[in-house]
Structure formats: structure tokens, C-alpha cells
Amino acid sequence: MxxxxxxxxxxxxxxxxxxxxxxxxxxxxxxxxxxxxxxxxxxxxxxxxxxxxxxxxxxxxxxxxxxxxxxxxxxxxxxxxxxxxxxxxxxxxxxxxxxxxxxxxxxxxxxxxxxxxxxxxxxxxxxxxxxxxxxxxxxxxxxxxxxxxxxxxxxxxxxxxxxxxxxxxxxxxxxxxxxxxxxxxxxxxxxxxxxxxxxxxxxxxxxxxxxxxxxxxxxxxxxxxxxxxxxxxxxxxxxxxxxxxxxxxxxxxxxxxxxxxxxxxxxxxxxxxxxxxxxxxxxxxxxxxxxxxxxxxxxxxxxxxxxxxxxxxxxxxxxxxxxxxxxxxxxxxxxxxxxxxxxxxxxxxxxxxxxxxxxxxxxxxxxxxxxxxxxxxxxxxxxxxxxxxxxxxxxxxxxxxxxYVDGRADDMIVSGGENVFPAEVEDLLAALPQVREVAVIGVPDDDWGQRLAAYLVLRPGERLDPEAVREHVRRHRARFSVPRDVVFLEELPRNATGKILARELPRPAAG
CATH class of the missing domain: 3.40.50.12780 (ANL, N-terminal domain)
Structure with missing residues (x-):
């Protein structure tokens, strides 16, 4: 055969x-x-x-x-x-x-x-x-x-x-x-x-x-x-x-x-x-x-x-x-x-x-x-x-x-007892017309154990405020998928093959 x-x-x-x-x-x-x-x-x-x-x-x-x-x-x-x-x-x-x-x-x-x-x-x-x-x-x-x-x-x-x-x-x-x-x-x-x-x-x-x-x-x-x-x-x-x-x-x-x-x-x-x-x-x-x-x-x-x-x-x-x-x-x-x-x-x-x-x-x-x-x-x-x-x-x-790849096993976070895949929220935010590129990661949280943080690079001339980002996620995903931290950057850190270097993203304060 x-x-x-x-x-x-x-x-x-x-x-x-x-x-x-x-x-x-x-x-x-x-x-x-x-x-x-x-x-x-x-x-x-x-x-x-x-x-x-x-x-x-x-x-x-x-x-x-x-x-x-x-x-x-x-x-x-x-x-x-x-x-x-x-x-x-x-x-x-x-x-x-x-x-x-x-x-x-x-x-x-x-x-x-x-x-x-x-x-x-x-x-x-x-x-x-x-x-x-x-x-x-x-x-x-x-x-x-x-x-x-x-x-x-x-x-x-x-x-x-x-x-x-x-x-x-x-x-x-x-x-x-x-x-x-x-x-x-x-x-x-x-x-x-x-x-x-x-x-x-x-x-x-x-x-x-x-x-x-x-x-x-x-x-x-x-x-x-x-x-x-x-x-x-x-x-x-x-x-x-x-x-x-x-x-x-x-x-x-x-x-x-x-x-x-x-x-x-x-x-x-x-x-x-x-x-x-x-x-x-x-x-x-x-x-x-x-x-x-x-x-x-x-x-x-x-x-x-x-x-x-x-x-x-x-x-x-x-x-x-x-x-x-x-x-x-x-x-x-x-x-x-x-x-x-x-x-x-x-x-x-x-x-x-x-x-x-x-x-x-x-x-x-x-x-x-x-x-x-x-x-x-x-x-x-x-x-x-x-x-x-x-x-x-x-x-x-x-x-x-x-x-369908839902995410890395070590990227999945547990927020308030719920399993959350950052990649799912990344795909949702990447579809916004104002967004050029996006990364979503898990960060420590005093109350929920972990929470999501979103890092966005906007297209030239576009504007978007953090609450609009959260509201977009809130309308399409469960509450535990809504990123509390929304950070706007000039560019995402990447290696020579284009992969995002998550360790170089600025970390928000724990809370």
C-alpha cells in the first residue's frame, strides 16, 4: 500500500x-x-x-x-x-x-x-x-x-x-x-x-x-x-x-x-x-x-x-x-x-x-x-x-x-477553579479590526490564583481602550476569560522565527 x-x-x-x-x-x-x-x-x-x-x-x-x-x-x-x-x-x-x-x-x-x-x-x-x-x-x-x-x-x-x-x-x-x-x-x-x-x-x-x-x-x-x-x-x-x-x-x-x-x-x-x-x-x-x-x-x-x-x-x-x-x-x-x-x-x-x-x-x-x-x-x-x-x-x-490546538499544557491557567486557555482569547481579540497583533498570558492573582493579561499592538491610527477590550471578551466568552489587565505596546517581543517571547512581556502587579 x-x-x-x-x-x-x-x-x-x-x-x-x-x-x-x-x-x-x-x-x-x-x-x-x-x-x-x-x-x-x-x-x-x-x-x-x-x-x-x-x-x-x-x-x-x-x-x-x-x-x-x-x-x-x-x-x-x-x-x-x-x-x-x-x-x-x-x-x-x-x-x-x-x-x-x-x-x-x-x-x-x-x-x-x-x-x-x-x-x-x-x-x-x-x-x-x-x-x-x-x-x-x-x-x-x-x-x-x-x-x-x-x-x-x-x-x-x-x-x-x-x-x-x-x-x-x-x-x-x-x-x-x-x-x-x-x-x-x-x-x-x-x-x-x-x-x-x-x-x-x-x-x-x-x-x-x-x-x-x-x-x-x-x-x-x-x-x-x-x-x-x-x-x-x-x-x-x-x-x-x-x-x-x-x-x-x-x-x-x-x-x-x-x-x-x-x-x-x-x-x-x-x-x-x-x-x-x-x-x-x-x-x-x-x-x-x-x-x-x-x-x-x-x-x-x-x-x-x-x-x-x-x-x-x-x-x-x-x-x-x-x-x-x-x-x-x-x-x-x-x-x-x-x-x-x-x-x-x-x-x-x-x-x-x-x-x-x-x-x-x-x-x-x-x-x-x-x-x-x-x-x-x-x-x-x-x-x-x-x-x-x-x-x-x-x-x-x-x-x-x-x-484543533487549544494551547500549551503549561499555558493553561486555572482561574477561580476554571480552566482557561489564553489562545482562545487571543483568537477572539485578533479578530478585532483595530488590532494588529495580540498576546494573552496567565499571571498570578491573589484572589483567583491566576488571571489573564492581554497585550495588544494596534494598527496605525487606531484607538481602543481597555474597557472596550474587556467588554468584547465579556460578550463572547465566560467571565473568567475576561482579562483584567489590558496593556498596549508598540510591538510584541519575538524571536528570529516570529514566536512571541512571553517571558519578555511586562508583568502587571499582582493583585
Missing amino acids: DAFFVAVTMARRGLLTPGAPWRVARQFGALGRWGFGLAGELRQAAARSPERVAVIDDDREVTYARLLARAERLATALPVNAGDRVGLLCRNSARMIEALIGVTSKGADPVLINTGLSAHQLETVAEEQDLTALIHDDEFTGRLARVPGTLDERRVEELIASARRARSEPPVRPGRTVVLTSGTTGMPKGARRPTPGGFRPLCSMIDRIPLRAGERILIAAPLFHTWGFAGLQIALALRATIVLRRRFDPAAVHETLVEKRIGALIAVPVMVQQLMELRPRAKPPALRIAAVSGSALPGGLATRFMDRYGDVLYNLYGSTEASWVSIATPADLREAPTTAGRPPHGTHLTVLGDDDQPVPPGTTGRIVVGNEMLFEGYTGQEQASHRTVELGDLGHLDDRGRL
Whole structure:
């Protein structure tokens, strides 16, 4: 059954189109020798479509053949050994992809580092992850004074130029990518990502998100982020042309979508929200797909986005540890804009109650998932053999099998004996026309144990007073969901992937 699913999906997405026999033989030979990790996917793409443009970034265009040649030369010259860990502190660029694949081709483990980390955090990550070297963009040099083994852009170019031959043999031990958790509540941990064992993980994604072989994909999500990294894996497997920008600027990205005739956008929800804040343009992009992941879609955003751009929005719910859990298609989001969708092929999803048994539709419980791409454990710990992972999120299923995420288990508060989910109030307030963005959290309360506090950023020129906010919640939710504290801010604190940093929100006085 899986073989039939894989064959049909690959055919539907243009991966089984005829080609020159010798190129097809080299393509599958590369996968056979190098496997289905990034090193193998780049090599199969270069074998089948060597002259196709692989990457367009802020500085250059590079073909698949050229991208592979540079990555192989870097693998030869890198002063590290198989099994070493090499940090990558880079913004989205062809240079980052060359470094990433060069490291893994050597048999070393690339550690993808969040560009928003402070100098102290970078020093701690380098120590905790036992980095042998750290490849970085020049702009981060000032943060790395206390980190040994750094390789800046000039040094990387020198290594590539100095290589006498390109590495063409697979390492005995394939490199494994380590993705750092988001670190919104403390120091990030390193999660070891598995290498796909075949075509099924790819097909599970492109079955639900209909990306096609050879199309142009703009990956706006950071490549160090689980979703950006997944987008890179998918794009290489599809022999796509990958378009990258070092920084996300909504106006520039919109222009790129139009000028480069982009068919698909890989982004995080805050990026889609910022695109919606642009005035509608006379010439909209001809997007087929806008796939987002990384955080919840703010209330009403899905419908507004599809009203402007068409029914092209796909929302993937997952985590660094689980890869993916469910995918909401445009049809799902039209019918139920807050749904996280359904699990893709090969993924098993359950919602468990306090007795560890599945709960009926409409009942909130703990979300548990199983698939073949669960993480292999955190660095510094023994390799895990997970069959399932509990995400720490609470949610429920509807009678059609669609998942809804009600909030983090540790975000739920008990106010006066009542369970309250801040996310439910966030969605309600985000739908107000005056509100640009909102965060709702629990804070201590002397009388009720905990209460809600709402933090709002208004759209330019708009006004809203705290009592109007409370009254809006009072009309639509129970009294214990009404936030006593309503705080207006210029902006919400976010990390480099757009997640709100709740710990940096100003806390109201207890009372």
C-alpha cells in the first residue's frame, strides 16, 4: 500500500517524468550511495538537472552543478572530522546551503543556530553542543569573540578555493543535522533530526501540500528553523529553484514573488500577517501555495489571506521533536479557519485524557503523535527510540477528524477553579479590526490564583481602550476569560522565527 501511495504521489507531482536514461541512472545511483539526507538530495538533483538554477539569493544565482561542486570542495577542505559538530550561524543564502551540505558530506553534524541568540547564548551553545567549528556570516563576528573555531565568509571561500579535489565518496558515518529548539523559555536544546529512509516522508508532505518538481519556491522561513529546514529538504528533492532573502521584508518579498514568478512560499505565520498589512497591489503574485508553520495562525488571518491571494494557504502543525503532526488544506481552513487540519499519510494522531485513553470528539486532551520522522533525542542524551511523542499541547478533534490546538499544557491557567486557555482569547481579540497583533498570558492573582493579561499592538491610527477590550471578551466568552489587565505596546517581543517571547512581556502587579 505504501509503495502504491509513493508511486502515485511522485507521478502526480512530476517526479516520474521521463529523462535521459543516463541521467536518471545517475540520479538514483546518487540516492543509493548517499541516502535521502541533504547530501544525497543535492547530488540526485545535480545528476538529473545539473544546469537548472538551484538557488537565487541576494547576491547570485547558482546551478545545481555549481552548488554541488562548491559543497564538495568545502567538504574536502573543512578542518573537521566525521562525527564532529559544526555550528552554522547564517542567514538564508546559497552560502548557508553550501556550508550545510559540505559539513554533512564530511560526515560531521551541522548544528543550526538561531541568528537571534545573544553573545552569551552563543558561547553557551558552542560549549553545550561541543562544537569543533562554527561557520558564520560576517555580521555575527562581534558576537563570537569568546567562541573558538570560528570560520567567517572569507575563510570559507579560502577553503573552497584551496581544495585540490572535491569529495565524491560518502562518509562511513552520514552527518546528522541538529536543530536547536526555539528557546523561548530558556537556553535552546539540540534535537537530532533523523535522515529519511526513503521517499515516503517526502510524499507524505507533497501529497497534502501539492509542491511540484522544478517549480520556484521562496523559502522565507529561516533555514535554521525546523520548517525552513524541511522546506529546503523538500525543495532539493523536487529539484526546485530555491529563492532566498537574507532578511524578511514584506514589500521586498511581495516584489520578489511577482518578479521571479514564484509558485510556492514557505513562511512562518507572522510573515503572512505582515504581507497582509501591505496595501493590495495592482499585480498580485501568482502563488499556487503558501505553506506556513511554526506558530498558530492568528484569528481570522487564514480567511483574509485567502480572500486576497486565493485558496492557496496550507498550515502545518508540528514541532522540532515531531516534525509534523497535521496539515490544514485551503478547504479545511475555509470550513474551519482555526483548525490544524488532519494527519498526513503515515502519521498517527491521538488525543488522550487523564486516563491515557483516547477522548471523544470535542473533548480536550493531550496531543500525541507518531511518525517515521520523530527526532532521535536531544544532544547529550542517549539516542531515543520513540514510537510516539507527546507534544505538551492540548487539543481536540472534531467529528470529521480535524485537529484543533487549544494551547500549551503549561499555558493553561486555572482561574477561580476554571480552566482557561489564553489562545482562545487571543483568537477572539485578533479578530478585532483595530488590532494588529495580540498576546494573552496567565499571571498570578491573589484572589483567583491566576488571571489573564492581554497585550495588544494596534494598527496605525487606531484607538481602543481597555474597557472596550474587556467588554468584547465579556460578550463572547465566560467571565473568567475576561482579562483584567489590558496593556498596549508598540510591538510584541519575538524571536528570529516570529514566536512571541512571553517571558519578555511586562508583568502587571499582582493583585
